[in-house]
Amino acid sequence: MEDTATVAVDKQLPYRTLEQFLKHIERRAFHMARISTGNADSAMDIVQDSMYKLVEKYSTKQACEWRPLFYRILSSRLTDYYRRKAVRDRVFVWSKSAATDCDSEITDQIDRAEGRRSETPDEMMMRSQRIQRLNYSVQQLPNRQRQAFMLRCWEGLSTIETANAMEISTGSVKTHYSRAMHALRDMLEDYRHD
Amino acid sequence: MTKPTSFEQHLHQDLVALEETTAAPEIFRLAQARRRAMAQEKHSQPKILWPTFGVSLASLALVGVMLNGQMGLDNQQEASIKGNLGNEVANDEMLLDTSDEYLDLYEDLDFYYWLADTDMGSTS
Numbered sequence: 001m002e003d004t005a006t007v008a009v010d011k012q013l014p015y016r017t018l019e020q021f022l023k024h025i026e027r028r029a030f031h032m033a034r035i036s037t038g039n040a041d042s043a044m045d046i047v048q049d050s051m052y053k054l055v056e057k058y059s060t061k062q063a064c065e066w067r068p069l070f071y072r073i074l075s076s077r078l079t080d081y082y083r084r085k086a087v088r089d090r091v092f093v094w095s096k097s098a099a100t101d102c103d104s105e106i107t108d109q110i111d112r113a114e115g116r117r118s119e120t121p122d123e124m125m126m127r128s129q130r131i132q133r134l135n136y137s138v139q140q141l142p143n144r145q146r147q148a149f150m151l152r153c154w155e156g157l158s159t160i161e162t163a164n165a166m167e168i169s170t171g172s173v174k175t176h177y178s179r180a181m182h183a184l185r186d187m188l189e190d191y192r193h194d
Numbered sequence: 195m196t197k198p199t200s201f202e203q204h205l206h207q208d209l210v211a212l213e214e215t216t217a218a219p220e221i222f223r224l225a226q227a228r229r230r231a232m233a234q235e236k237h238s239q240p241k242i243l244w245p246t247f248g249v250s251l252a253s254l255a256l257v258g259v260m261l262n263g264q265m266g267l268d269n270q271q272e273a274s275i276k277g278n279l280g281n282e283v284a285n286d287e288m289l290l291d292t293s294d295e296y297l298d299l300y301e302d303l304d305f306y307y308w309l310a311d312t313d314m315g316s317t318s
Contacts, residue, residue: 019232026224027213048227055231154209
């Protein structure tokens with residue numbers, strides 16, 4: 001009975017092999033890491049490290065377990081990054097200005113990217129501006145709120161899965177997510193009305 | 195799971211749209227990272243469990259040392275036993291030597307009695 005249920009879950013997944021899973025998830029993971037770190041190179045290193053860890057330790061697990069495990073590894077790597085950065089910022093105070101480079105980098109990337117074919121130039125411009133604002137607003141959130149928001153709203157993990165990934169209680173996930181949504185509502189007041 | 199609000203749905207759509215803005219060099223680097231991670235899986239071999247190996251080796255060494263100590267003790271005991279035996283044998287030999295002298299004395303006892311009698315006769 002349990003096997004049947006597992007197979008049914010597996011059939012819904014858009015991937016069968018570990019490589020397909022990584023391909024399916026890599027861009028999202030990269031953008032999550034970039035918004036969290038504010039640096040494309042650090043984000044790439046963190047995603048690569050998470051991929052290595054998943055393949056090394058959990059390749060024998062069932063396909064339905066890869067997604068929560070991967071986000072748990074990613075979340076853990078991001079927490080390590082914040083810790084290291086906090087120490088570095090305390091020691092090298094003058095290096096803080098480097099973080100602001102990310103905004104212009106994201107703007108460049110959105111400008112370079114191809115728009116959806118169905119969109120008019122006006123729609124493309126509006127979307128680009130919205131994404132820039134959203135990016136900026138998500139970056140302003142505290143680390144834990146940002147992680148909870150990205151895992152719940154972006155990746156669509158359940159409260160329990162998010163709690164497992166962040167290694168905190170479900171109650172804390174709800175609190176972080178609720179605060180993140182309130183903060184984003186405040187920051188993006190006229191969102192989708194422009 | 196509660197149904198997402200329209201605000202959440204809009205955020206989700208824009209975040210998914212953000213993924214589509216990934217630049218070609220980054221897509222290439224991500225593909226490279228994925229390939230490297232997958233290659234690692236193919237080349238990975240069962241690793242030796244160093245702590246287990248170390249503990250086993252230490253246990254073997256300890257057993258070896260204990261056995262060696264036991265054997266040394268046995269040798270010492272054996273040597274002391276041999277030593278004791280040797281002493282006893284030496285004592286017996288000494289006894290035998292002295293007993294031989296006594297035997298000679300006993301054998302010559304008649305002679306000594308005769309000699310004493312003749313000495314007594316000559317003096318009286």
